[in-house]
Amino acid sequence: MEILDINKVEEIVMKLFRRIPNHKQVSFLISFKENKYDCMPFISIDTKGYHLKCYERGKLIQDDIMQDLDELLYRIFRDITFEEACKFELKNRLRYQDNRRLIFSKQLELLQCISDDFARRRKLELDKILQSSPFDDNYSSIFDLIDDFEHIAAHLNEIYQKQNISKRYCEKEVKNIIGEISRLHREGTSDISKFCKDIIEKIKLVYLELKNNPSLHIEIKLQLDKIEDTLKIAENVFNISFLENRYKLYKK
Incomplete structure (x- = not known):
């Protein structure tokens, strides 16, 4: 040749x-x-x-x-x-x-x-x-979710600062969300899927409480709409349905 x-x-x-x-x-x-x-x-x-x-x-x-x-x-x-x-x-x-x-x-x-x-x-x-x-879309989605969770946690924290909301349990949840994401980066986790599902539910608890607040500014409502879109994607990724009864029980 x-x-x-x-x-x-x-x-x-x-x-x-x-x-x-x-x-x-x-x-x-x-x-x-x-x-x-x-x-x-x-x-x-x-x-x-x-x-x-x-x-x-x-x-x-x-x-x-x-x-x-x-x-x-x-x-x-x-x-x-x-x-x-x-x-x-x-x-x-x-x-x-x-x-x-x-x-x-x-x-x-x-x-x-x-x-x-x-x-x-x-x-x-x-x-x-x-x-x-x-x-494997689920595996790839986990990294996108964690990135979105960080942005959501930052938004929620900013909203609390602006609104000066006194709901102690929600304030605690925001801090927990931020803390758990930081801990994930430092220590990792043996069950990333469970971690994401838990974070989704915690974010939804805070989101629903804020969404029902009649005194929210327009700017904050727009931020919440973005959070809602992300949560819908997150639920679709992991096929999770939010339990309304659990939310009511948690509020009590």
Whole structure:
């Protein structure tokens, strides 16, 4: 099998790369002939074939050798499109969803622009990955929930400061919520699902008490509406229905 020279390989890669919509300079993603940046893949060629190499802190951590040009091109664009798909997901993140959903679909979309065969091959690889590690929206949602809980706790604390509400048990709950989230960051938990469910119910207790206060300012009502939206998402994630009777019992 004929081994092309490095200039010809670079020409082919550049031609394919330009098929990617809104493509940037390929020089930031892969280099030819020499290692330009740490951890950036680069291509070299010798009598053994095409080398796909990568160095980290001056140490060679990857040197895959292949004689098939199509295999080299697939490996190059599989890695490039995955990196671009990750950047896309970060900018367009969908909360309460396994981030791999958007990454995988975007990568296949980009590969489709380059080669139908590349897209089909990657689809088979991704299907195999998902067989052993299926999408898990609940797991991803936990981190979004904790982030939202922190914002909710801060809002509730701010509302109490502005309204000067004297309901002692609600004031205590706000402090407990803030304390438990801080403790989670410091110590972790053996049951993150139970932690989130408990926090949801505690937040709802405070939320309902505040929502029924007739003297709330418009600004605070808007804040509470945002909290309500988050709680609805949280309940949907964990399939929790709030027990009104428990709330009434708690108030007594």
